[in-house]
Amino acid sequence: MKKDTLKVTIRGPLRDLWRFISHISERRRIFRHSSAERPGEKHSIRLRESLHPEVQYLLVDKIQAENDSTNSYTLIPDTSQPGSISIAAFSAGQYLSVEVQLESGLRISRPYSISNSPEEARRDNAYVITIKTGKNSFIPEEMVKNWEVGTALKVSDPWGQFYHNPLRDTEHLVFIAGGSGITPFRSMVSDILSNQENISIVLVQGAAVPEELLFSDFFLNMEQSNPGRFKWIPVLSETTDTEGIIKHTVLTGFINGVILADAMNSRESSLFICGPQAMHSYIDKELVKANLKTKMIRRENYGIPGSPSGKEPVKITVKMAGSTHIISADRDETVLVALERGGLNPPSRCRTGSCGWCRGSLLKGKTRYDKEPEGLRSADRNAGYFHPCAAKPESNLVVDIPANPGINTDK
């Protein structure tokens, strides 16, 4: 048989033809016999909604002073809100974005790492976040000063990639914290020591003075009850006088290559670093100087630095949800902060350029990044999209910014 006369039949030519014609009416028959019920919610939706609720309504349940400028706040579900029964699950090291209304009426949100472990949080149905305030702090003091037991908060679902993964990380972990950057490690140390038997951790905790070594009792206790698995190295930069405050050997100075080499102990290590941007840069240099090779470094930092310079301000024309707004901005603050000052309530989560939640489109003008944001997609970069939380204005701008979908909206 020649190829071009190939004749394939399934049930015989006529029956195949009839079948072809009737498979259209087959469709109608199947529709006729199917259910006329309205289709209901399904499985993955349930899991999605419990893991990633659009907003969590929480109440401050307890306030515990950690030192003069730092409090831990216990947050529980506000059961007066419909559907608000349980807190959303998280991985140790993740953060919550918390919305606050300032006295000026502006609403802003800031990310805070969760400091209790998933086990503790699940048991208590409560998150603990630990917040340092003060003039050099990333957190505007005004944000939390009025919080008291019973204060109602709107909080995001848990976010962030700053967590341990046994498929990726080494069996020896080195955690490096600067100042209030210790908060995710409180959760991670607790979680890993109780659930991952083969993992050992060295925590290097940097602070200025002994009072700023947050959770020192907890880490002392963990070190005593996990010999060989957990080592705590507190490092103070401004004082060596720890008499009566810390019952532990304390190193002095900055977290340098010698301390890091000791923490890594010649073992292949995954490093987790959390703290101010200046500490990240310092540690990067020390690692190079000491010729220390790491399996990988994961970072969490607290916001893009920048303060008003008072230089000639720029004008930003903002297109948002079908409206156009014109605001004024300082050249040394991020576009995101300018949008917040302008009362536009823009979306934000990580505030370090990595998560992309604030993504917008730069239609006209020029911005600069102190450091190229890690999370920017290549096609976005090429097509003029930007991350306002990391970008500072260089000229007058025209931008298109999505309205805030979740925690900053009043529904």
Add this chain to the structure above:
Amino acid sequence: MNSETVADDSPEVVVIGSGLGGLCAAYELSKKGIRVLVLERHNLPGGFSTSFVRGRFEFETSLHELGGASAYEYLKNDDFQLEFKKVPEAYRLLLTENGTDFLAPFGIKEFSDAIIKAVPGSEGPVKDFMKVCEESFNAFTYLGDNSPPDPRLLFKKYGNFIRTGAAVTDEVADAVKLPQAARDLIYPYWCYLGVATDKVSFSLWASMIYSYLNFGAYIPKGRSHAFSVSFARAITEAGGEIRYNAEVSKLNTAEGRVNGVTLNSGETINCPHIVSNVSPHHVFGNLIDPAQVPSKAYKMVNARKPGFSFFVVFLGLDADRETLGLTDYSYFIAPHMDTTRLVESLKNRHDPNPMQATICLNAADESASPQGTTILSITAGTDPKAWEDIDPWDYPRAKEEFADLLIRQFEKATGTEIRSHIEEIETASPETFSRYTAAWDGTVYGYEPAPWDGIIPRVLADNKERFFKGLQFCGGNASRTYGFGSSMLSGKTAAEKTIAEMNS
């Protein structure tokens, strides 16, 4: 507040959802000067067609390869400025139970020759099978270009297409006496449709494999996110508007026609024409007031079976692919190629031997990740139901376990060692897809194309299955079925139909 507010013009067409179908529809409409407003609940365009960054790696969320000429030609459009890389081979198949290791080349002749060489005596059946596939593909092309078609020409020229048009793939393989060993080598593409070969519409299957094998496949630079931003840019440049973080909570109707949408924020936008990239399940089930939905619409939705979903492990590796021994672009790894049993295994996320489709972007595009690194993504099908018993607090561990299993399976089948090279790892489950795209039940593929719900019945029934005037559907649940090219081009069809309705 030192700002001024200016209200903009009301839209002529609202597009709900900015998946590729919605974007393509909005692009086609705005290009013709029609005022379009796209409403997207997420903060990014593209739905599944996007990417994400971890450390120094940018991962592709869903596209394995863009196959077939029509989507590729469409995207070569000057408005888009996209750059493509050719995928080197069709696939490498590793069947662990019988030790099959088969490299399938692109090109109908090359592919057929490779099968015939691997399965002695299969020449006649393999050639016949590929010939019927070609005829189905050509018939679809004819039907796409000629509406209404000439029945006499259709029967005369495309007789095999007609006779196999209501059949499933196994029936045609039986009819040409295709040996089992040859089926094992030809069937792996089943996973791009996600329906077993004893259930899938042959004409759709045939057209799919023919277009892949005959034309080859490509990936874009900048991941499929580049498709989405290109469309988004072209839409805004043509005067259209896209609003992100704008979830539609209601589709408003009166007297059998649509008249607008209401957003989660409470804002109502009036508009007589709507293109929905959102599934009919969601539109009829959740968005339209139940008092307005005819029971026929519910029956239609309930009769159709949403396709399955995926579990994906995204790996950024700290060595180049030569060092790792990753020679190929696309790996299909399975215990066997009995597609019915493979589909069955999707219901159990603890099945020790699932099928995985794994791609190494660097094999098509060396610059896909920084020098000295490699991107590998492992995909396994999974039924959303397989995730319903998970306690949210145990979810991270459940993902770790599935990822661990797939990495072990890959290493064992390929004889490579990748675990110690993992620098970045991320996973996606049906929950993840549900979260980012709001696809019904976290499914990735649209309604299953059984013969009665294949392209031909969908196209022929389209006008009878419209329950509201002014409403068109596009995307993976629409008439062309799913996949990147089909979902996207369904937007073009929806735009054409909307324009016809506007002019009538």
